[in-house]
Amino acid sequence: MRFDIPQISLELAQIGDILLIAGSDETLKPFRSTQATFLVDSPDEFRAHLEENGAKIIRGPIRFLPTGT
Numbered sequence: 121m122r123f124d125i126p127q128i129s130l131e132l133a134q135i136g137d138i139l140l141i142a143g144s145d146e147t148l149k150p151f152r153s154t155q156a157t158f159l160v161d162s163p164d165e166f167r168a169h170l171e172e173n174g175a176k177i178i179r180g181p182i183r184f185l186p187t188g189t
């Protein structure tokens with residue numbers, strides 16, 4: 121799967137369980153510190169699970185991505 125996200129000037133490609141993100145240094149900046157990505161059935165339920173277990177959410181889901189939230 122491959123698609124563009126023109127709203128934030130990024131290109132994404134998925135190969136199996138790996139997500140590749142391409143863009144300029146500036147557009148990639150918010151993603152460079154990503155430590156983990158989770159594939160979940162329900163973002164809201166997983167967020168509640170994380171918060172119940174002491175996680176601090178620093179940025180919520182981006183709702184306009186074609187792959188989901």
